[in-house]
Amino acid sequence: MNVTIKEVAKMAGVSPSTVSRVISDSPRISLETKKTVRQAMESLGYHPNAIARSLVSKATKTIGIVMPQSTESAFLNPFFPQAISGISAAAHEHGYCILLSTGNGEAEQLESIESIVMGGRVDGVIIMYSSVDNIVLDTLEKMNIPAVVIGKPINSKKTLFVDNDNVEASFKLTEKLIKNGHKKIALMSGPFRFVFSLDRLDGYMNALKKYKISFKKEYVVEVAEFEKEGGYLAAKQLLELEERPTALVVTDDVMAFGAMDAIKDIDLKIPQDLEIMSFNNVPTAELTKPSLTSVDIDASSLGYEASKLIIEKIEGKDTRDKVIIPTKIIYRESSK
Secondary structure (H helix, E strand, O other): OOOOHHHHHHHHOOOHHHHHHHHOOOOOOOHHHHHHHHHHHHHHOOOOOHHHHHHHHOOOOEEEEEOOOOHHHHOOOOHHHHHHHHHHHHHHHOOOEEEEOOOOHHHHHHHHHHHHHHOOOOOEEEEOOOEOOOHHHHHHHHOOOOEEEEOOOOOOOOOEEEEOOHHHHHHHHHHHHHHOOOOOEEEEEOOOOEHHHHHHHHHHHHHHHHOOOOOOHHHEEEOOOOOHHHHHHHHHHHHOOOOOOOEEEEOOHHHHHHHHHHHHHOOOOOOOOOEEEEEOOOHHHHOOOOOOEEEEOOHHHHHHHHHHHHHHHHOOOOOOOEEEOOOEEEOOOOOO
16 A cells, blocks of 8 residues: 555644645755655655656656657667767756657657647757757747757757767868878768758868868768668769779768778778778777777767756756867777
């Protein structure tokens, strides 16, 4: 039989409403009374029901998470489990739960997020991507719901966000390939609807410009999804060019794995015939043959800081508007 608030109130010698206020940590209740009530709760083995607690406090202690695609597809890319692990760690430290929204495409995601927000099931939302036209973010801002974006918002200056300096990271990667002697450097990018893809394109082009290397439009290939198959097909397209590139910057490791397969299929050697550097430093990057040089974006810290930022906003303690997570290149066998 579950212990009730009335039983806790009787043992503590207070009213049931006082117990409710202690559960919500009301400042109207003295520390002495809170101590007495909490001792009674512990003695009786009483654990406040989360729904009941939220009715009292007007807070759910839950953070919503919006993925850039269906949850099933997103989890095929190691970045998202790593980032969510960071979100979960910070949420747990502050007594929050997380709730993943579902949906294939932005329209279904919007329907899902409206449902959980309007249903009062979350206190704030973390959007796991920044796109050129972010309908979900626009909707949350109109609804006055606290939101944090992983990625740099392109249109909103008031949006809280956590990101890497993707322009600088891409510049350094491309610059390293140039210093290794390459002039025919291609870029294989994820969808340009995402802001980080545009930033990495800018960094690539900035490096070419600095070292006076001509930009070739055919050397830039956009891949529809962050998947191995897309990387394979994009690499084939580049390898079939009359003036084949000698180096490749890839904006996602999973796509890079596909590119490496395409290169091996025509008996070219990595890095002797084609040098590859990528982004995200997923755990399997060091297990490929050859192992993959990649930019460590610290996905777990991106998630952790996003979680801290949204909790600060929810609790009215927000003093920061952004967090930039440092990156570093992890050199392995796919580069010289």
